[in-house]
Amino acid sequence: MHFQEIWPFPAQFVSSILSKVKKSFCVENNATGQLAHIIRAETGKQVTAKILKFDGRPFSPQYIIRKLKKRGKTWSL
Numbered sequence: 001m002h003f004q005e006i007w008p009f010p011a012q013f014v015s016s017i018l019s020k021v022k023k024s025f026c027v028e029n030n031a032t033g034q035l036a037h038i039i040r041a042e043t044g045k046q047v048t049a050k051i052l053k054f055d056g057r058p059f060s061p062q063y064i065i066r067k068l069k070k071r072g073k074t075w076s077l
Contacts, residue, residue: 001014006035009038014042014043015043028053029052029053030052051064051067
């Protein structure tokens with residue numbers, strides 16, 4: 001999912017999507033995983049993992065893939 005707007009939060013939609021997947025990742029440009037906290041507060045569902053970057057630079061696809069592969073070593077994707 002990609003959010004253009006956070007409020008009003010589409011809790012029913014997000015909850016229905018998260019109910020259909022085994023693992024979910026929240027990719028955020030901040031140090032604390034703010035969106036992941038909002039998702040949990042509004043839906044009661046927790047994302048499987050957070051990929052956070054807070055150096056001011058945008059994410060590249062390669063960066064996300066590298067982080068997913070690193071996570072995959074500890075549990076199966």
